[in-house]
Amino acid sequence: MTEYRKYWDEEIETMSRGKLKEYQLSLLKNMMELTYNKSPYYRQAFDEKGIKPQDLQGLEDLKKFPTVNKKVLRDRQQAVPDFGDMICAPESDFVFLSASSGSTGVPTASPFTSQDFDDFQDFQARLFWSSGMRPTDRYCHALNFTLFVGGPDVIGAMKLGALTIWAGTIPSERLLAIFKTWKPTVTWTTPSYAWFLGESAKENGINPADLSIRKIFVAGEPGGSIPETKQAIEALWNADVYDYYGLSDIFGACAGQCEYKQGLHWAEDHILVEVVDPDTGEEVPEGERGEMILTSLKKVARPLIRFRTGDIVSYTTEPCACGRTHMRLNGIHGRLDDMLIIKGVNVFPSDIETVVRQNDKLTGEYLCVVTEERHMAVLTVEVEKNKDFQGDVDALAKEIQTDCQKLVGIRPRISIREAGSLPRETHKAKRVVDKR
């Protein structure tokens, strides 16, 4: 067997935290100059705050700069077609754009220059390498290609040297046929699709654990960092699940798990991460939950300065057993948009998922339904009992309530349904229905 090197880019990946911060600061200073000088939007936003690029002397000065969010990106694109006035390179330098659809139906473009795109793919190769993918692997790319920033990640796998199979999002029977014919060892989907695909294989008389898949990369939903969900997918496929995090406005994957699978390593040489209290904007201590704000350090087509993601995360800078020094997300706990406030308690669907998936009397599917009674939000969790469950349904409901009380701090109503009765989404599962 070929002995491969341990890291894709040892110098960057194992740089001391002190050096990494110095490197980030030099990149950030350049980024502030670039955005102030090239983007009318950023210049005006900085001027309104009375701040100049040279006011950034240390990384701690970043918090003085204004934030942007998805709405700003969308509004600027509409105000200054076709790409908005946050771009910092001429269109002649653009070679690729991805787009996020968003709820308004107007796709927002995320353009890349040739250098941006090369950086993107080099980083995808680095992440794949850190998750143990090697040139001897066969990688079946099962993510959407249409305008989606995760599509071109398959090029990162090519760059790494793996044999790539460009499947995309095709019907599950066809994907399973590809799995059987060319025996890929690695694939990438959402957690709910990995679950769905494994279950459909079983329905068709195929045991997914007997197929060749040994690594599954997942992104797009919190499931990959919920131990109960991850273990269930791993058992189904007899494969290791690696959680990834991507953002259409930056890279297909911005962070991912190394082979130790203890959190998701960031690309801190490409992206600077802040975690803040969403209400006060103050930085939260390491290990505590807060909203993630991202600043791109190298991308020039449309740089992002302090982009509020709306994602609730926590992180650690403790050294990882793999030797990589870049910070790790403990997990993506949910989206600020999905956060429910029930009797004053912040509840994420991912917390409910943990309770549901650890209970072997249930199928693992669930739906959070929110209604209003006497001006109070009421949460009902709909779950499915397993086909072979013969016990007392009321006792089961009580058991789930008690588990919720322990883990989430609330006692939701529980509605127990027959196996297979909840809607199944193939790619991105909808977990909340708000009827208020």
Ligand SMILES: [Zn+2]
């Ligand atoms: Zn690691």
